[in-house]
Amino acid sequence: MAILELRNLIKAFGGLRAVDGLSLAIEEGQILGLIGPNGAGKSTAFNCIAGVYPPSSGEVYFCGEKTNNQKPWDLCRKGLARTFQIVKPFASKSLLYNVMVGSFSRTKKRSKAEEKALAVLKSLHLDVKKDMNSGNLTIADRKKLEIGRALATEPRLLLLDEVMAGLRPTEVDEMVAVIRNLRDSGITIFLIEHIMRAIMALSDRIVVIHYGKKICEGTPKEVADDERVIKAYLGEDYGVS
Amino acid sequence: MVFILEDTINGILMGSIYGLTALGLTLIFGVLKVINFAHGSLLMVGMYVAYWAVTLSGAHPYLTLILVIPVMYLFGYYLQDIVIKPIFKAESEVREPITVIIVTTGVWYVLDNLTLLIFGPHYRTIQENPLRGKMLELGGMLISVPKLWGFSAAVLTAAAVYLFLQKTSMGRAIRATSLDREAASLMGIKQFKIYNIAFGIGTATAGIAAVTLVPFYNVFPTVGVLFDIKGFIIVVLGGLGSIGGAILGGMIIGVIESVGPQFMAATWAEGIVYGLFLLFLFVKPSGLFGVRYDW
Amino acid sequence: MTRENLQKAFLTLVLIIVFGLPLILRSPTYLHILVLLYLYAYLTTSWNLVGGFAGVLPLGHAAFFGIGAYTSTVLYVQYGVSPWFGMVLGGVLASITGVMIGLPTFKMRGAYFALATIAFGEGMRVMVENIDHLGPFNINGPRGLQIPPLNVGLANLMFTNKEPYYYIILVMLIAVLAVTYFISRSRLGYYLNAGGEEPEAAMSLGVNVARCKLIAMAMSSFLTALAGSFYAQFSLFIHPKSVISLDLSFEIAFIALIGGRGSIVGPVLGALLLRPVSDFSRIYFGATLPGLHLIIFGMVLILVMIYLPRGLQQPLTKAYNGLLNRLDRRSR
Numbered sequence: 001m002a003i004l005e006l007r008n009l010i011k012a013f014g015g016l017r018a019v020d021g022l023s024l025a026i027e028e029g030q031i032l033g034l035i036g037p038n039g040a041g042k043s044t045a046f047n048c049i050a051g052v053y054p055p056s057s058g059e060v061y062f063c064g065e066k067t068n069n070q071k072p073w074d075l076c077r078k079g080l081a082r083t084f085q086i087v088k089p090f091a092s093k094s095l096l097y098n099v100m101v102g103s104f105s106r107t108k109k110r111s112k113a114e115e116k117a118l119a120v121l122k123s124l125h126l127d128v129k130k131d132m133n134s135g136n137l138t139i140a141d142r143k144k145l146e147i148g149r150a151l152a153t154e155p156r157l158l159l160l161d162e163v164m165a166g167l168r169p170t171e172v173d174e175m176v177a178v179i180r181n182l183r184d185s186g187i188t189i190f191l192i193e194h195i196m197r198a199i200m201a202l203s204d205r206i207v208v209i210h211y212g213k214k215i216c217e218g219t220p221k222e223v224a225d226d227e228r229v230i231k232a233y234l235g236e237d238y239g240v241s
Numbered sequence: 242m243v244f245i246l247e248d249t250i251n252g253i254l255m256g257s258i259y260g261l262t263a264l265g266l267t268l269i270f271g272v273l274k275v276i277n278f279a280h281g282s283l284l285m286v287g288m289y290v291a292y293w294a295v296t297l298s299g300a301h302p303y304l305t306l307i308l309v310i311p312v313m314y315l316f317g318y319y320l321q322d323i324v325i326k327p328i329f330k331a332e333s334e335v336r337e338p339i340t341v342i343i344v345t346t347g348v349w350y351v352l353d354n355l356t357l358l359i360f361g362p363h364y365r366t367i368q369e370n371p372l373r374g375k376m377l378e379l380g381g382m383l384i385s386v387p388k389l390w391g392f393s394a395a396v397l398t399a400a401a402v403y404l405f406l407q408k409t410s411m412g413r414a415i416r417a418t419s420l421d422r423e424a425a426s427l428m429g430i431k432q433f434k435i436y437n438i439a440f441g442i443g444t445a446t447a448g449i450a451a452v453t454l455v456p457f458y459n460v461f462p463t464v465g466v467l468f469d470i471k472g473f474i475i476v477v478l479g480g481l482g483s484i485g486g487a488i489l490g491g492m493i494i495g496v497i498e499s500v501g502p503q504f505m506a507a508t509w510a511e512g513i514v515y516g517l518f519l520l521f522l523f524v525k526p527s528g529l530f531g532v533r534y535d536w
Numbered sequence: 537m538t539r540e541n542l543q544k545a546f547l548t549l550v551l552i553i554v555f556g557l558p559l560i561l562r563s564p565t566y567l568h569i570l571v572l573l574y575l576y577a578y579l580t581t582s583w584n585l586v587g588g589f590a591g592v593l594p595l596g597h598a599a600f601f602g603i604g605a606y607t608s609t610v611l612y613v614q615y616g617v618s619p620w621f622g623m624v625l626g627g628v629l630a631s632i633t634g635v636m637i638g639l640p641t642f643k644m645r646g647a648y649f650a651l652a653t654i655a656f657g658e659g660m661r662v663m664v665e666n667i668d669h670l671g672p673f674n675i676n677g678p679r680g681l682q683i684p685p686l687n688v689g690l691a692n693l694m695f696t697n698k699e700p701y702y703y704i705i706l707v708m709l710i711a712v713l714a715v716t717y718f719i720s721r722s723r724l725g726y727y728l729n730a731g732g733e734e735p736e737a738a739m740s741l742g743v744n745v746a747r748c749k750l751i752a753m754a755m756s757s758f759l760t761a762l763a764g765s766f767y768a769q770f771s772l773f774i775h776p777k778s779v780i781s782l783d784l785s786f787e788i789a790f791i792a793l794i795g796g797r798g799s800i801v802g803p804v805l806g807a808l809l810l811r812p813v814s815d816f817s818r819i820y821f822g823a824t825l826p827g828l829h830l831i832i833f834g835m836v837l838i839l840v841m842i843y844l845p846r847g848l849q850q851p852l853t854k855a856y857n858g859l860l861n862r863l864d865r866r867s868r
Contacts, residue, residue, distance in 0.1 A: 050740060076742035088737035090730050092846075101730040104723045105742030113723070153742055276647045327842045339593050339646055343793055344841045346786070350834030354827030362826070462827075466782075470658060473651045481647070508666050515659030522652050523640045 001064060003028045003157050003188050004049065009058035011041075011048050011212075018044040020212035021058070026157070031179070031189045033203035033220075035196075037232055041212040042192045043085055046159050049190075050082045051075045062157070076105055081155035083146040085162045085192075091135030095126055095145055098134050102152030120152045124178065140171040147178070151187075158182065160191040164198050172198055200224065208232065247382040248499045254388035256495015260488035261395035261450040263472040263479075265317075265443030268402065271482035272419045272439035273329075275341045279320075279348035281469025283444050286352060287313050287451030288460045289360065295367050295455065302367060302456045303390070309448040317444025318437045324348060325440070326433055349465070357462040364459040372456040391453035398449050399488050402442065415439055419482075474518045480528025489529060493517075539864050546860075554706060558699045567698035571770060573811050574705045575763060580792040580803035581712045582759035586752040587789060588797035589725060591732020592642070593650040596657030597788050600630040600757040602664065602780035604764025609681050609774060610673045612692070619693040623765035627758040634757030635750050642746045642753075654782070661780040680775025683768065693769040701770050708766065709804075712759055716800050719755075728752055729798070790833060794840050796847020805849050810836070 002025035011019040019041040026032045034042050048055045049062075051072040060067050062080055070078075081102075090098050099117035107113050121127045124144050129137070134145055143163045150158055160179070164172050176198050183189055193199040199206065200220040208216040208223060210232040216223055223229055266280045277283075287309055294305040328341050367373075375386035406412035417425040418435045426432045458464070475494055479486025494514055501510025521528070558567060579597070587594050607629060608622025637656050641649040665678045675681065688694045695701060719725045730738035731745035738745055768774050795806020810833065817829035844850050 052736070052739075071744070072739040073742045073744045076740060082740050084737060084740075088734040090733045090737070092733065093729065097726070097729075101726050101738065101743065102741045104726055108723050110721060110723070149737075149741060270647070276651065324838060324842075331842070331845065339591070339650075340841050340845060342593060342647065342650060343790075344838050346790070347834040347837035347841070350830050350837070354830040354834070357827040358825060358831065470654065470782075474655060477648070477651055506666065508662060512659060512662045512666060515655050515662060518655045519637075519652065519659065522648065522655075526640065526644055526648060 001028070002026060002061070003063060004190065005059075005061040006045070006049070007059040007061070009045065009048060009060065010056045011044050011053060012056045017056075017212050019048065019055075019209075022209065022212065022214055023058075024207050024214065024217070026188055026190055028156075028188050029183070029186065030204045031183055031191065031202050033199040033206040034190065034192045034209065035194070035199060035206060035223075036209040040209045042209065043161055044212075045209070046082065046161055046190075046192065050080060050159060076153050076155075079154070079156035080159070081150035081153045081157070082159035083143070083150055083161055083163055085165070087139075087142045087146045089134040089137070089142055089145055091133070093134060094131050095121060095134050095137075095148075096130040098145055099148050099152045102149040105153045117152055120148050123151075123181075124148050139166045140168070140175075143167065143175070144178070151182070155187060157188045157190065160189060160193075162192055162194060164193055164195045176201055243381055245500060245503060247384075248503060249496055250382065250384055251388060252496035252499030253492050254385065254392045254495070255499065256492035257395040257488055258388065258391040258450060258453055258491070259468070259471050259475060259494055260479075260491025261391070261398060261453065262447060262468045263475040263487045263491055264395075264399060264402065264450075264484065265446040266472045267476045267479065267482055267484060267487045268446070269440055269443040270476065272415055273325075273341070273436055275325075275345070276473070277440075277443070278342060278346040278469065279352065280345075280443075280447060280472055281465030281467070282349045282352040283313070283317065283320075283465070284447040284451050284454075284468050285356065285460075285462065285465035286316065287444075287448040288455055288458075288464060289356065290448070291452045291455045292365055292367060292460045295369070299369055301371060303452060305455075306449065306452050309452050310445050313448030313451075314441040314445040317447075318441035320348065320444070321437045321440035322433075326436065329433070329436070349469070353462050353465065360462065362462060364461045366459055367455060370456055385457070387453070387456045391450075394449055394453045395488060395491075398446055399484055402446065403484055405442075411438070471514075474514060476528075477518060477526075478521055478529055483528060486528055539860055542860050542863055555703075558702050564698050567702055569815060571698065571701050571705055573807060574702075574709050575767060575770075576788075576791060576811050577804045577807035578705065578709045578712055578763050579760060579788045580795065580807050581709070581716055582756050582763070583788050583792050584797060584803045585716065585719065585759070586749070586756040587792060588799070588803070589720070589728040589732065590749045590752045591728075591798075592646055592749065593789065594653045594753075594756075595650050595789055596637075596653030596655075596660075596785050597757075597760050598780050598782070598784040599653075599657040599660040600634060600760040601764040601767070601784065602660060602774075602776070603630040603633065604761030605768040605774045605779045606664070606675060606681070606764075607761070608765035609683060609768045610675060613681060613683060614674060618691055619765055619769050620691075623693075623762050626765050627761040630761035630764075631754045631758040634753045638746075638750045638753040642749045654785070657780065657785050658782060661776050661782075664776040664780060678776060680773060680778070681768075683772040685772055693766070694772075701766075705766060705770075708762065713800065713804070715755075715759075720800060724748060724751065732798075790837055794833075794836055794848060796849035799847065799849050799853070801853070802847045802849040805852060806847070809848060 005025040007023050009019055009022045010017060022045060036042055047053050049060055051070050054069050062075065062078065067075060090101065096117055099120055100113045103113040103116035118127065121130050126141065126144060126148060137145060147163060164175050167175060172195060179189060179202055203220055205218065206220055206223045207214055208229050215228045215232060216226045262284055266277060269275065269277045290312055291302065291305045291309050294300065294308050295302050325341060325344060328344055372387045376383045377386050377389065406416055414430045415435055417428065418430055418432060422432050471494060475487055475490035478493060479490030497514055498510055501513060561567060583594065583597055586592060604623065604626035607626030608619040611617035611622040612619050637652055641652045664675060667675055668677045685694065688696055727738065727743045727748045731743050731748055735745045764779060791806040791810050792803040794810060795804065796802025813832060814829040817832065821828045840847060
C-alpha cells in the first residue's frame with residue numbers, strides 16, 4: 001500500500017495555481033525525489049501534505065486516510081515529519097532542547113524525551129555539540145539538526161525540503177549517507193533537492209514538476225534522459241537533438 | 242432629529258482627525274510590521290511644537306505647519322535611526338520583533354514624562370486664537386470650523402500619502418519593502434533607509450494632526466495616551482496597514498462618541514468603542530475592508 | 537562542596553533571610569514596602585508564564601488583577617463569603633476571560649494580541665467605572681469598595697499586623713516560582729518556548745501552538761487574579777483606577793521584560809531592582825521631579841532591549857554561575 005498518495009492536488013493562491021493537478025504515490029520504504037525549476041511548486045506541495053495549508057482541491061492520503069484538512073501537529077503524531085527549506089531552529093536554545101521538542105511528541109516524561117533526543121543526536125554525530133546554542137551552528141549542522149528534530153518524532157514518512165542546499169561536496173556525501181541510513185531503518189523518504197548528483201544517487205523514483213504540473217516520472221535514468229525535463233530546466237530554445 | 246444629524250456631522254469631522262492621528266500608525270505598521278506605541282507621544286510632541294510656535298510668534302495656528310512638518314519628519318527619521326534600528330539589526334531573523342514594540346513603549350514613557358518634567362502637568366490652550374469656538378451655521382446646525390479644517394487636512398493628507406506611495410519611485414520602494422523586505426533589499430533598496438523615511442512620514446502626519454488639534458484641544462503631557470489607544474482601535478477596525486481604513490475607522494469612532502451620548506451616558510459610549518473593537522477582533526480581525534494593505 | 541550543594545546552600549540562605557526578615561525588621565512601613573515588592577515579583581512571575589514563555593506580549597493583566605480584587609471583595613463585603621473562596625472563584629473567572637481573549641488573537645500576528653489585551657483592560661476599567669450594580673452585586677462604580685476591618689483572622693484573610701500578610705505573599709511568591717520552575721522543565725514549557733520562537737517549526741513537531749498559549753494564558757490569568765484578592769484584603773480599599781489601570785498592566789510587563797522574560801529569576805530580579813527605584817524617586821523627587829521614575833523606567837527599558845535582550849538576569853546569572861564555579865574549584 002502507498003504510504004502517501006496525492007490525487008489531482010491543486011493549490012491556488014488568488015489566480016495563481018502553485019500546484020496544478022499533481023498526482024503521485026510513494027510506497028513504504030522508498031525514496032522518492034521531487035525536482036523542478038525554482039517556483040515549480042515543490043515546497044507548496046510539501047506544505048499541503050504537511051497540513052500547513054489545506055489544498056484548494058484534490059486529495060491527500062496518508063497511510064490510507066484522507067488528511068486534507070488535518071493540522072500539522074496531528075499529522076506529526078500520525079507519523080509525518082518534515083524539514084524546512086529555510087531552517088528554523090529554536091535559535092536561543094541548545095541542540096538537545098531543540099530535539100527534545102520533537103521527542104516530546106511521543107512521551108510526556110522529560111527523562112524519556114531526553115534519552116530519545118540524545119540517541120537521535122548521537123546517530124547524527126551531533127552529540128558532542130548537544131549543549132551548544134543552535135543559533136551558532138554551521139549550515140551543515142543546522143540542516144542535520146533540522147533532520148534530528150524531525151526524527152525525534154519517530155516518523156514513518158519524512159519530507160526533506162532541500163536539506164543539501166548550501167553544503168560543501170563532502171558534506172553532501174555525508175548527508176547522502178545519513179539519508180540512506182534513515183531509509184534502511186525503515187523510514188519512507190520524500191525529498192526535494194536541487195543537487196542532481198545527490199538526488200540521482202538516492203532516489204528510487206523521481207517526479208519532475210513544472211508550473212505546478214507533473215511533467216515526468218520514472219527512475220533516475222529515465223528522468224535524466226527525458227526531453228521535457230531538459231527543456232523545463234534549460235528553456236525551450238535549448239536544442240536537444 | 243436635527244441634533245442627531247448635527248452630532249453625526251461633528252462626529253465625522255472629529256473622527257477624521259482621529260483617523261489622521263492613526264494614519265502614521267498604520268503606515269509605520271505597514272512598512273515595519275511594528276505597532277508604534279510611541280505614536281501618541283509623537284502627536285503630543287507635535288502639539289507642543291505647534292503650541293509654542295503659535296505662542297511665541299503669534300502666528301496663525303495653521304501657519305505652524307511649515308515648522309511642524311519638517312521638525313516632526315526629522316524627529317521620526319532619527320528616532321527610528323538611533324533608537325529602533327539597533328533592535329532590527331540585532332534580531333534580523335525575527336519576523337515580528339516584539340522587542341521593537343517594547344522599545345517604542347519605552348520611548349512613550351520617556352517622551353511623556355520628560356514633557357511633564359519640563360513643562361509641568363498644566364493644560365495649555367493657545368491664547369491668541371482666531372479659531373476658538375468658531376462655528377459655521379448650516380441649516381440650523383452648528384458645525385465647528387476648526388474641525389472642518391481638520392477634516393480637510395485628514396482627507397488631503399491621506400490622499401497625498403496614498404499618491405506618494407503609488408506614483409513616486411520612493412513610494413514604490415516603500416511598498417516593495419512592506420511586501421517583502423528581503424526581496425526588496427536584493428533589488429538594491431536600502432531597508433533601513435526606507436524604515437527611517439517611513440517612520441519620518443508617519444511622524445510628520447502625526448504633526449499635521451497635532452496642528453489641526455491645537456486650536457481647539459488642550460495640550461498636556463499625557464494627551465497622547467488618549468489618542469494612542471483610540472489609534473490602536475482605529476487601525477484594527479480599518480485593517481492594520483490600510484490608509485483608507487484608518488480614516489474610515491476614525492470616523493466610525495468619532496460618530497459613536499458624538500451620537501452615543503444622545504442615548505446613553507457619555508462614558509458608556511466609550512465602553513461601546515472598546516466592545517466594538519473586541520467584537521471585530523473576534524468576528525473580522527482583518528478589519529473593515531478585509532485587506533491587509535491597500536497600497 | 538559540589539556545585540549542587542553550593543546551590544542548595546545558597547537557596548537555603550535566601551530562604552532563611554526572607555523568612556527571618558520580619559523578626560529583625562519590625563517597622564510596619566518597611567514591611568509594607570516589602571509586601572508590595574513581593575506582590576510585584578509575584579505578578580511579574582505570573583505574567584512571565586504567558587509573556588515570557590509563550591512569546592506574546594500581554595498588556596492588560598491589570599484586568600485579571602481587578603477581577604480577582606472585585607470578586608473576593610464583593611462576595612466578602614456583601615455576602616460574608618470568605619475571601620479565600622472569593623480568591624479561587626476570581627481566579628477561575630479570570631482564567632475563563634483570559635482564554636476568551638486568547639482564542640481569537642493567538643492565531644494572528646502578535647501585535648493583535650497586544651492590542652486586544654490593552655483594549656480589554658481599558659474596556660474593563662470603563663465598564664467598572666460606569667456600573668454601580670451588576671445584577672445583585674454592588675460594585676459602586678468609580679468610588680470603589682471599602683472592606684470594613686472587622687472580624688480579623690486567617691479565615692477572613694485580614695490582619696491587624698503586617699507580618700501575616702508578609703508570610704502569605706511570600707508563600708504565594710515561592711509557590712508561583714515553583715510552578716514556573718516545573719513548567720519550564722515540562723513538555724508544556726518546551727512547547728511554549730518552541731511555539732514562541734518558531735511557530736511553524738513547532739507545529740511540524742507536533743505542537744498545537746495556539747492551545748499551549750491558551751493553557752499558559754489560563755494559568756497566568758488565574759494566578760494574577762489571586763494576587764488581586766490578596767491586594768484587596770491587604771489595602772482594604774479598591775477602586776477601578778487602582779486595580780484595573782493601564783499603568784499597572786504596563787508596569788507588570790515592563791518589570792518582567794527588564795528583568796528578563798522567559799527566565800525564572802528574571803521577573804523577580806526586575807521587581808527587586810526596579811520597585812525600589814520607583815519608590816525612592818517617588819518619595820524623594822515626587823514633588824520636584826514628577827515622573828522621574830518613569831523616565832528612568834523608559835530609558836532602562838530601551839537600553840535593556842537594545843543591549844541585553846534577555847534582560848538584566850543575563851549578566852547576573854553569568855556572574856552567579858562564575859562565582860559558583862570559582863567556589864567549586866577552590867573547594868576541590
